Amino acid sequence: MAVVANAFPIVELRNISKEFSGVRALSNVNLSIYAGECLGLVGENGAGKSTLMKVLSGVWPAGTFDGDMFVEGRSVLFYEPKDASSAGIAIIHQELSLFQELSIAENIFMGDMPATLGIVKAKDVVERSREILERLHFDIDPLTLVKDLSVGEQQLVEIARAFRRPIKVLILDEPTSALSDREIENLFSLIRDLKRQGVACVYISHKLPEIHELCDRITVLRDGESVAHLEKKNLSDGAIIEAMVGRKIEAIFPPKRPFDANREVLLEVRNLNYKDPKTGIPLLKEVSFDVRKGEIFGIAGLMGSRRTEILLSIFGALQADKTSGEMFLEGKPLHVQSPIDAIQAGIGLVTEDRKISGLVLEMDVQSNLTLPILRRLSRFLTIKGNEEKDLVDYYIRILRIKTPHANFKVRNLSGGNQQKVIIGRWLSTKPKILLLDEPTRGIDVMAKAEIYYLMRQLVDQGLTLVLVSSELPEVVSLSDRVLVMREGMVAGLLSGKEMSQKSIMERAAA
Ligand SMILES: Nc1ncnc2c1ncn2[C@@H]1O[C@H](COP(=O)(O)OP(=O)(O)OP(=O)(O)O)[C@@H](O)[C@H]1O
Ligand SMILES: [Mg+2]
Structure with a gap:
């Protein structure tokens, strides 16, 4: 027509x-x-x-x-x-x-x-x-x-x-x-x-x-x-x-930083295998890698290359009897049977689906940010109102969460701002290692740039990040090293000048 x-x-x-x-x-x-x-x-x-x-x-x-x-x-x-x-x-x-x-x-x-x-x-x-x-x-x-x-x-x-x-x-x-x-x-x-x-x-x-x-x-x-x-x-x-x-902006990504690849190992994953609970088909096959302290460790691969499953297994969220292999955190064996074990060991996970990331949509921004740390704040029996408020204001400020006030219901925030609340929520637990699964999905360009700079700032302060992302420029620009996955197997580990969108794609595509 x-x-x-x-x-x-x-x-x-x-x-x-x-x-x-x-x-x-x-x-x-x-x-x-x-x-x-x-x-x-x-x-x-x-x-x-x-x-x-x-x-x-x-x-x-x-x-x-x-x-x-x-x-x-x-x-x-x-x-x-x-x-x-x-x-x-x-x-x-x-x-x-x-x-x-x-x-x-x-x-x-x-x-x-x-x-x-x-x-x-x-x-x-x-x-x-x-x-x-x-x-x-x-x-x-x-x-x-x-x-x-x-x-x-x-x-x-x-x-x-x-x-x-x-x-x-x-x-x-x-x-x-x-x-x-x-x-x-x-x-x-x-x-x-x-x-x-x-x-x-x-x-x-x-x-x-x-x-x-x-x-x-x-x-x-x-x-x-x-x-x-x-x-x-x-x-x-x-x-x-x-x-x-409404104004000119500078670089979206923080400048590349030199990273000493010989730094202490924080997390070791050895021969990780995982079988689909329903079909028994192997999804992860002999996956091994080390993540070093203060590193942004990228994991790249096509959709379905089982990047998410790696994060879920570190977080104890996969069925334990279908999983085999060994993990070590700071040199000590790490046994995670459930996410609670993982959280106690100092591991956090921001998942690709906001609704299952533990965001309580019906509660306000403040409660979502402080829920995991209320225990810590109430150590002296009474929750210190000021301390809680300071912390909440701090996270709203550094993450630039766009909310009219701290008591605004999370359901009514825009999608990107909900995502920032989740990141803030995990940061407040002061994890040793934070696993990020597509952390900037649905987030606008400026907020992305803010999150990238924030990630860099956090690793400079000693946090370790594992980043799964389908946006290759993001993986290449932020990561110190990149593990490339293909069909549940490691297809390469790239660092320094070897890291490029092209070299990742060559290894990721079967
Ligand atoms: N049901 C609601 N109750 C109260 N405020 C709301 C509601 N829905 C949206 N808002 C507010 O209206 C404004 C616009 O939100 P909207 O969801 O339209 O943004 P958006 O441009 O789609 O953002 P995003 O890119 O994050 O999806 C925001 O300040 C948001 O907090
Ligand atoms: Mg929207």
Whole structure:
């Protein structure tokens, strides 16, 4: 179908403002979305991107915000997400919101079952789910339960949900954070197909290369205001970042530092093996390495190369009877049967999924930061209010957590700021070694840079970090050495000048 580009907008948002109990999240935002275009929506954590898209997709009902919305020139009021999806507006949310105990098909059509005379046709649901999954090149039985899927596969189901009705506008809120390179490629080619059919996309991401690859125009939000509408032609990363943060910024990564590879060994892992509890298939095979004190030890590899399993086994979170091998911490045998053992030994883990990282979403920032250390603070029987408050203020300050105050509920923080709370929470336990699994997932460029500098500062003070990351520039720029994994085996250990994205990829790809 031929599309007359930019004739008139499919969607127009005018003067959208929204407050959350006195805190302004959006101020007079204007946004137009045209048929067949991909509009990038960027901004720092907490800038209001998700909130704006929740307004457009009916998550925040009419009446809970100010301003006007038009779809194809007609004024619209959405009272629930279903109203927006009937108008052709679909959203893929940032946080996974699937029902773990239900099947893929049930999740796709949840709340929107195709019914004939009120009777849901189960066969239709399965058949239509199968078609959608095929379109996404996702080869899986729609009757599979969601709880049996990996995080990446769950994200694909979340994407599949958007396709249950005909779409005019597809909103993707950081859709690729848990996808493999191949899954991302599939998603991108699908977006390009949709564009050719005249569908508009709004793409939210902190990964600027993705924005460059997909988007025609970019709207920048800063502190709830739309500060720039940029044509993508000839636009540099620097210019986008400058619009996002409102000033020029220097280097994203701290400068490389010399590292003495002969420093004391802190953690030794010898012949680690792990078998899948269900199938018995070996997942980790004879993995051995040493981590030295004060080092940033990177672990790189493709999705599925079992990087996470290494961290989980050090943290005692894998089934002990399926694991074999030896570990030593400061020269002494380390036996971890459970995460509690690991924490007591001075090991912390920041996982890739914020919800299982021990963040208590219903509690406030202060409690989340101090929960693990309340014991220490209350050593003298009474919790010293001042000491606790000082510590909380300290972490909010050094991590630059964007929260109105310390007693703000974590659930209401932006995604990136939730991640900072988790990092702060582990730092407060003063671990010897902190394992980081994709620690900057979903975090904006500036906050990433802050976290990188913070990591460097922490290792300079003696903390040891093990870093798993799919972002190769991150691994290469931060690590003192990098272990490359391939299919559960060590495929190389790189240091100094040997560390490059190219040399990692050569070893990581089978
Ligand atoms: N349900 C809520 N209750 C109170 N405040 C909220 C709620 N949802 C969002 N906020 C606040 O509104 C502001 C905008 O948040 P939003 O989630 O839209 O940011 P974002 O741009 O999507 O950030 P990120 O890149 O981290 O996902 C933030 O200050 C956030 O704390
Ligand atoms: Mg968001």
